[in-house]
Amino acid sequence: MSHQCPRCHNTKIIKNGFGFARGQQRFKCKHCNYQFTTDKIERGKPMWMKLETVILYCSGMSMNSIAKLLNVSAQTILNWIRALALENYEKPEPCEAVVVELDELWHFIEFKKNKLWIWKAYDRNTNRLIDRELGNRDSETLKKLLIRLLKWDVTVYCTDDWKPYQELLSQHPDADHVITKSETIAIERNNSDNRHWFAPFHRKTKVVSKSKEMVDLTMGLFAKFRENGTINSLINQRLTLLS
CATH class of the missing domain: 1.10.10 (Arc Repressor Mutant, subunit A)
Structure with missing residues (x-):
């Protein structure tokens, strides 16, 4: 017999009656006793x-x-x-990043009072969103992001004048810190694309995020198919x- 067991792949199988619902021939593996049919029903959506x-x-x-x-x-x-x-x-593996722009994007979970900030790092040379951290708009959340960015060997950080940037980046003597809105144009455009392409991020919308996990996964899709890659x-x- 040319059939084989789909579980253990043994070819020692025997006929074992017919299925009640659709009348298909059933088989039984003599090695592991697994019962199966060769006419498998494809379940679920395509x-x-x-x-x-x-x-x-x-x-x-x-x-x-x-x-x-x-x-x-x-x-x-x-x-x-x-x-x-x-x-x-999508979170690229660390490599050299000469100029990294940092910015924070406001979001919320279910209610606008339940604020969530998405801290983002954008590599200007490769035009990629290289990392992100979700949390409050405070130094503790930014610190988690900056610790991971140490692996990127950043030469210059570009930010606005939000206080946590000044406090923490002063502790990174190996990288220069440029504080001006004119040097964060790329990441501001990234934020705009973020709000344009995904309904939960629209400024005026009835669509809301219900979990921090889905916000993070949505950011992963944004990085993979809209910013670092293409939806094609x-x-x-x-x-x-x-x-």
Whole structure:
């Protein structure tokens, strides 16, 4: 018999009756006693639809809107986006970064009183978002980001005049600190793109973030498919599956 067990891959299998629901021939492995059919039912939605979900999310649509469009639950949309974001979590490996712009982006979880600040590091030479830290708008949160940035061998930090920058970057004698808005244009543009491409970050919106985890994963998607890379990679995968 040419079939093999899908669990242990042993070829010593025997026929074991027929499935009740669909009448398929069942088999049983004599080695591990696993029972199976060769006519497997593909469960769940197709992969192209899951990619479509992330493409729409990365193009400014809310999860509820995507759920209505694809006729699935909002929780399902959340699960698909979370799964793909975890697979493509974007934080580049440290290397040399001559000029790094720092800035903080205001956000909130569920209610505007529940503030969340996203501290971002942007490498001007490579035009990449290289790291981020979520937390309060204080020195403790910034400190976590700067500790990781030590691995990048930064030559110049460019920031605005927010006090925590001055306090902590004065402790980094190996890097110069330039304090002026005119040298943070790139990261300000990055913040604008962030708010444009993802519904939870829109200035005036009914779409809200409900967990810190999803904010971080959304930032990962933003870095991977909008800032450091391109959404065309997702679109091409979807077209390949549909062809």
